[in-house]
Amino acid sequence: MEKAAEQNNKQSVPVLPWMRSPIDVGAFDDCLLPLLPFLDPRLEVALQNMAISSLFPVQVAVWQETIGPGSFERDLCINSPTGSGKTLAYALPIVQMLSTRAIRCLRALVVLPTRDLALQVKEVFAAIAPAVGLSVGLAVGQSSIVDEISELVKRPKLQAGICYDPEALSLDLQSSVDILVATPGRLMDHINSTKGFTLEHLRYLVVDETDRLLREAYQSWLPTVLQLTRCSAKSLFPHANTFLPSTFGSLKTIRRSGVERGFKGKSYPRLVKMVLSATLTQDPSKLAQLDLHHPLLLTTGQRRYRLPEQLESFKLICESKLKPLYLVALLQTLQGEKCIVFTSSVESTHRLCTLLNFFGDLQIKIKEYSGLQRQSLRSKTLRAFRVGDIQVLVSSDAMTRGMDVDGVTNVINYDIPAYIKTYIHRAGRTARAGKAGRCFTLLRKDEVKRFKKMLQKADHNSCPVYSVPSDSIESLRSTYNSAMEKLKETVASETHKKRKFKSSRMFKGKELNNQKV
Template identity: 75%
Template sequence: MGEQKQGSIPVLPWMRDPVDVSLCQEFPVDHVPCLDSRLKVALQNMGISELFPVQVVVWQEIVGPGNFERDLCINSPTGSGKTLAYALPIVQTLSTRVVKCLRALVVLPTRDLALQVKEVFDEIASAVGLSVGLAVGQSSIADEISQLVTVPEYEAGSICYVPEDISLRLQRGFQSKVDILVATPGRLMDHINTTKGFTLEHLQYLVVDETDRLLREAYQSWLPTVLELTHYDDENISPLANSCLPYTFGPLRTRRTCGVERGFKGKPYPRIAKMVLSATLTQDPSKLSQLDLHHPLFLKAGKTRYQLPVNLESYQLICESNLKPLYLVGLLQTLGQEQCIVFTKSVVSTHRLCVLVNFFTSLQIKIREYSSLQRQSVRSKTLKAFRKGDFQVLVSSDAMTRGMDVEGIRNVINYDMPKYIKTYIHRAGRTARAGQTGRCFTLLRKDEARQFKKLLQKADNSSCCEHSVPSSVIEPLQPTYESALKKLKETVPRTPKKLKVGFKFSKGRNHENETKYT
């Protein structure tokens, strides 16, 4: 109902006429209306003197005249400042809170991205006395609980439980230690289901970052659970909860209290204000409807659905398949000491390629790998070292494609051509961020060139130049390459691409998944 079709793609009515944020100009922090002076100092300490266009528009809609009367749906390129776009106004609006409780929830698909977003919140929230929590499974759930919830003494020996009744969740004595929570969906559900005293009843803001990925996977039905826990009416309230709790504790009554505090006086059931964001936002009505958006306002940078960074230069490098590692090494050599991220198609390819390239000792470039095969602590340590400039080249699987921000990355290399334009956009978006320039190189076989051109046309980009590595660079590397291949074969045996993960059921019989090798 109410949908319009553009070609074969159904479009929701509110997506037909987006607000083009690219028409807005950058705005000096000193002149941002209503911005708390403490936040101005925090931004200056972060080296931020101006807000980017998407940040200005979101500020106007939340703190300014918009007053967050509509939910925001934001489709903006990587590196355009989306994290600060929602973090700054949320911190500003919560800065006047009196009682500490969980009022803002930010959900992200990966631990690494959640850690990065929390760092942004920490830098500005601390300036106004707000606390930011993290729930990503990086530590034990008991450790997380100790950081999120104050447990009364008589409950100290039992901080986790299986919930039986809503009244048990709302016992007096429990108190949130955080105002803002950054979480991955799986660990969020762990706390919802098992953590005593953890509640979303005071929630005012819900941010769904990297929305298309979070909507593509169920993650234990986190979204319908969160929406259900933050929506109350007379029919759904437990009679026991109403009868045994004081005025300020029952779900209905707490929502009324929050409503007055938020400026919704006279409206007993204020909505949860939502922001959904992605550089490659889905337009699928069935997926977007899950968010239950309130009169959404669509903010978009540019006219096309897929946007690459403005200052990005795209290049393609044609080479024979069996010589791709050699051309990669040659390309890295021509780039010198500039920091670079090399993307591969899988975690196995990432490991093998990193080992292989490190056998080129004459390259004199420090190279490390980054993938989901590694422990979180290892990945965090590697990323920290990369940001410090301790090494020049990071070989990565797509674990790092979405949202990860490493300042000063000049080059991105697609060792394996991405299958989808979304993947290309997120990979390329690791460079040319925050108004800086950057280059994205893609290594291709001859038979992939045509497909790659079609891929870029989906982003309204056909200006991909040819790049070549001089033969004077390649030829001297040949002997080392042959030697490196032999060492790789001895060091890293071929690894199953897909491990045995279970059984497929067909016609009443069990069939093991076929094991394939790269």
């Protein structure tokens, strides 16, 4: 699938007609908050409390197409580099629009592919939404579904001594949140089994990291959401052309129980969609799944693949067997700067992190971060990394997309990424929000040519060789040999424990089956 996507990128023009005339985000300048038109003063204060004094170009461009002249008339497709501010670009206008109606029901849904990314996006909404009286919920499976239900659905208060009809009570269930940030799997759990959870009033759907969400089915969450919103629109407005919409400024709206549905010049309710990625797909069949309404593309420049402007790329040429030595020597030269080291798999992540921690007294705190770990452990590690208690994070690609950690000055590709999309998402963990950053890639000699071709797809031709002192490599050899021996012992011990655990589970399973017989 990735290869097919890269073949599409070789075409000189976008596949779909509406992608041929995008709005260039680069034409916009940063905008100071007091100069941003129509911004709610309460939101301005909330942004200032986040130490935000101005909006970035992509945020200004989206604001113009939503709160400004665009007035949400078209669905938006936003293709902008990592770290350019896409989350706030959609969070701010959605919160502003929902604040105009003081009705508590689920009106905005943001879907993301991973828990960690969803937690991060929820924090952005939670920093601004309460300022205008809105509530934000989270559905990611971090806690039990019972706990999530209690946070998402408001149940009526019961008076003692009075008998209630359970069926009648279920009709009185109401949403406790205006905005929900969710992963697709847990979203489907609530759609299928949570009483009182409804998308009946949904006005905004955000599909963040669109490429990944469209590439994987996730229990058919997208067609389910779209079908539910279509059905609710038909049931609420079976004769859409027989009534007169009310008017709010230039925005025509349809009201039911105080809930707005419908937009300027339209006599029927419409779900507004915003889709975002640093590497937005151009595949018509994938984009067709979104059922976009007169979509408008906002992008940075004409190329699909773009790296952050303040990013410097370097390559380290080394022998395969000596890669750990080159990595350690590089980390020493970076002198404790905050770094993320990317590997090709969760197994490689675990082994490399274990090996690095056997390297004597590096005076660098190094921790592992991968999809095999429990969510609670990953969250704890990420918090420690954010505050600087950990200087180096060894990660699988669980952290490549969207994750924002302030102060990451270096990204290191221990294993060369297979595709330019992966390189862009990895490199995008640094050089964010206009700050400078560096990306180092360790390469064998036979990988240099392929790596150069990969970078050319992002129009990135400047990638000089970064040299580490040869005496640094030599001084680490004896420590390396000792560390490798310890790693072998550790891997053997872990493998033995896994086998023992697996066999004990199988034995218990057989015992249970025998008892049933």
